[in-house]
Amino acid sequence: xxxxxxxxxQVKVAEGNPLTVKCTYSVSGNPYLFWYVQYPNRxxxxxxxxxxxxxxxxxxxxxxxxxxxxxxxxxxKKPSALVSDSALYFCADYSGGYQKVTFGTGTKLQxxx
Amino acid sequence: SQTIHxxxxxxxxxxxxxxxxxxxxxxxxxPNLYWYRQAAGRGLQLLFYSVGIGQISSEVPQNLSASRPxxxxxxxxxxxxxxxxxxxxxCAEGGEINTGxxxxxxxxxxxxx
Numbered sequence: 001x002x003x004x005x006x007x008x009x010q011v012k013v014a015e016g017n018p019l020t021v022k023c024t025y026s027v028s029g030n031p032y033l034f035w036y037v038q039y040p041n042r043x044x045x046x047x048x049x050x051x052x053x054x055x056x057x058x059x060x061x062x063x064x065x066x067x068x069x070x071x072x073x074x075x076x077k078k079p080s081a082l083v084s085d086s087a088l089y090f091c092a093d094y095s096g097g098y099q100k101v102t103f104g105t106g107t108k109l110q111x112x113x
Numbered sequence: 114s115q116t117i118h119x120x121x122x123x124x125x126x127x128x129x130x131x132x133x134x135x136x137x138x139x140x141x142x143x144p145n146l147y148w149y150r151q152a153a154g155r156g157l158q159l160l161f162y163s164v165g166i167g168q169i170s171s172e173v174p175q176n177l178s179a180s181r182p183x184x185x186x187x188x189x190x191x192x193x194x195x196x197x198x199x200x201x202x203x204c205a206e207g208g209e210i211n212t213g214x215x216x217x218x219x220x221x222x223x224x225x226x
Contacts, residue, residue: 032213043117043203043217044157090157094213101213103157 006104023091115140117218132191136204145207
């Protein structure tokens with residue numbers, strides 16, 4: 001079975017500093033991996049996805065993620081954090097079929113001015 | 114592009130009362146639709162999914178039911194609410210076929226007192 005794990009419940013970073021939100025996956029075969037962001041009392045918004053191709057995936061709002069097969073990781077990164085990036089971030093994987101999107105437990109990102 | 118409408122946005126209901134949350138989708142046809150519940154602002158639990166009119170699959174046994182009376186309408190219901198039904202309910206539509214990318218509505222927050 002496929003699954004993703006987000007080891008950090010919360011991440012704090014100073015504005016202007018680089019940020020990393022961690023995600024690891026366990027899967028057989030080629031994973032489809034995603035990052036979503038959720039602002040307070042809102043629905044989730046798609047940020048980026050990895051299906052095949054380049055290991056570095058660029059997404060919305062200046063975010064990017066690196067697929068690392070040897071470390072089974074798909075960490076979300078941004079070179080310079082903004083206060084407005086403060087939100088809840090979810091890693092997810094898709095194992096095929098109509099319903100098989102599995103979300104991680106979420107990481108709360110707090111960017112400090 | 115698709116738009117997902119959910120209403121009501123917020124709802125406070127007494128224990129034992131009925132529930133009806135509605136989700137409608139614009140900008141796409143024959144969508145795969147999903148109901149998720151998010152408790153305590155964190156992890157997402159898939160409740161139901163539907164691949165077409167009248168076709169409902171339940172992921173977990175619970176006090177809730179779902180119906181899809183029209184192609185772009187997905188309804189979450191309960192005959193008698195429990196305290197544990199409180200949460201943030203999110204409707205989602207599966208975008209590109211077989212990629213796992215989901216588009217979410219803005220959510221309905223249910224508080225059962």
